[in-house]
Amino acid sequence: xxxxxxxxxxxxxxxxxxxxxxxxxxxxxxxxxxxxxxxxxxxxxxxxxxxxxxxxxxxxxxxxxxxxxxxxxxxxxxxxxxxxxxxxxxxxxxxxxxxxxxxxxxxxxxxxxxxxxxxxxxxxxxxxxxxxxxxxxxxxxxxxxxxxxxxxxxxxxxxxxxxxxxxxxxxxxxxx
Numbered sequence: 001x002x003x004x005x006x007x008x009x010x011x012x013x014x015x016x017x018x019x020x021x022x023x024x025x026x027x028x029x030x031x032x033x034x035x036x037x038x039x040x041x042x043x044x045x046x047x048x049x050x051x052x053x054x055x056x057x058x059x060x061x062x063x064x065x066x067x068x069x070x071x072x073x074x075x076x077x078x079x080x081x082x083x084x085x086x087x088x089x090x091x092x093x094x095x096x097x098x099x100x101x102x103x104x105x106x107x108x109x110x111x112x113x114x115x116x117x118x119x120x121x122x123x124x125x126x127x128x129x130x131x132x133x134x135x136x137x138x139x140x141x142x143x144x145x146x147x148x149x150x151x152x153x154x155x156x157x158x159x160x161x162x163x164x165x166x167x168x169x170x171x172x173x174x175x176x
Contacts, residue, residue: 027081045104057093115148118146130144130145131149
């Protein structure tokens with residue numbers, strides 16, 4: 001039976017090995033890694049899926065922000081990576097992790113969420129879209145159709161801004 005636990009309760013070496021299996025050892029070159037550089041995962045939203053004591057999946061969420069030209073900053077949460085052991089993919093583990101993390105974020109009234117992923121999948125099941133992200137600039141290449149955001153009613157984000165890491169001094173208590 002799969003149990004979801006805080007990712008901090010799992011050895012970081014096990015998480016890194018899972019990420020290597022799921023995404024390859026060259027994953028650190030991707031733009032998403034630049035977006036979260038120098039930050040720690042948001043503890044309450046970052047989870048591990050454990051089955052009989054073995055790590056089978058993980059989701060990490062990161063504090064990021066949009067910075068407008070005049071310097072105004074809007075906090076966001078970057079979702080991902082969502083990783084599942086290759087031999088356990090198609091077991092619904094990734095979806096279980098996403099649902100749990102998003103439910104926690106919604107329950108806590110977190111900042112809007114963003115991710116880089118398949119628009120048809122993340123839109124259909126989780127409400128993410130590229131509707132708000134067309135004017136965002138990132139610290140590296142990105143397929144514009146895969147840069148997605150999820151806003152709850154009443155939330156807004158700038159149409160044009162630079163997306164980057166949000167460090168400890170910039171965190172907003174109760175929203176991260």
